[in-house]
Amino acid sequence: MGTIEAVCFDLDGTLCVRDQSDEEVYEAVFDRVEAPAFFDLADIYAVDYSSLPEANSDREHHEHIYRAIARNVGADPSYAPRLAEATLEVLDPTAVSFRDGANEVLEYVRETYAVGLITAGSEETQLPKLETLGIQDAFDVTVCCGPGTGIESKPNPEPFEIALDELGSSPARSIYVGNQHDRDVVGPQRVGMQTAWVPEEDVSSNPKPEPTFHLSWMHEITDIL
Template sequence: MAAYDAICFDLDSTLCEPTRDPATLLEATFERADCEPFCTPTDLRAAIPALPTAETDREFFDQLFVEVARRAGADPALAPTLADHYLDLQDPTAVRFRPGAEAALEHARDRAQVGLITNGGRPTQTKKLEALGIADAFDVRVFTDPGKGIHPKPDAAPFERALAGLEATPETAIHVGDSLHADIAGANAMGIDSAWIDTGHEGLDGVDHEPTYELASLEAFETIV
């Protein structure tokens, strides 16, 4: 168990998850677009590391559906329509805490400064935080904002912004997240300790980004901090 001056958390799939089944959401998206499904939620997650930086949620999902369509041999011209329907069907407020997340956040707040570093824009992510009742639970909140030079993790900018706001150094901080590509690789590159939450969507085999800690869920958070 280690002591830290700053503890940072990712949001999506780390602290919270949607209450609506992702497969159902995607199925409804294809139905509205009146086209045959050519991808799964797993395909969407797998394509994210290949995407360029997006300025808005709309641009992100447009790029995402273009990429998965290309990989599936489908027509990329369907992407704008799919992105529109996907966003229309999404409800940012329909979220719940992941197992152990609420207790982990309280545990962290009792021991250190706490930050949020999320690969999402302020309007959408703030709705999730408000729905969970934790909008004021962080000493620093860092959202993706390419226009201000804050590119998505694993870029260094969001980590640097969080550390500056928390008045912490990489050596005294830890970042907790579910994405090996975004959270663990980004933290490792900064020299920040990292805790990876294994949600079953990724595996460590053949991956260069080794976390400092590996947790089955945030229910085990108190064993490392």
């Protein structure tokens, strides 16, 4: 695909994966708060993040999530602030590893293309991950978006527009690589970017809009460029 000038990546779940499992994180959170475990992982995954109130910090964002869960399951929302604080204490932003094939793909892309990172999360949360992986200098532009950043979160067009402007690349000549359809396909396609969707698990359905490329493994990125 000779028309591509810039390749932009998502971070969490795309370039890296957490070493802490969701199960151990939330078990530790409830232990710290000494609250009844009033939800399970399915309740977390069921939250409609697009309906959450705007947050000004990571802590506030987590609090909104816990309040939404409490409403959904009929639990006491007063635990939300303490759960949010405990979550920030338990989550270790340096406890990350490369997703299989991601480091090799990033090295390959850097040889030929302008490279951007568009990631949901504050600099305090996301930049330590880059340092742990040793890729803090791998990107021509890094855009952190969402709560506390002053930039709308994906799938809002704003972070993609900022990255493309700084890279000096047109949307049609740029491709975004990510693992979440609702953020990493819907968002970049709103601004006219091509998309490579690389979900972490097998997907039985074909959600709309369809990505430009639906891949199973990160190393397949080199086959489409």
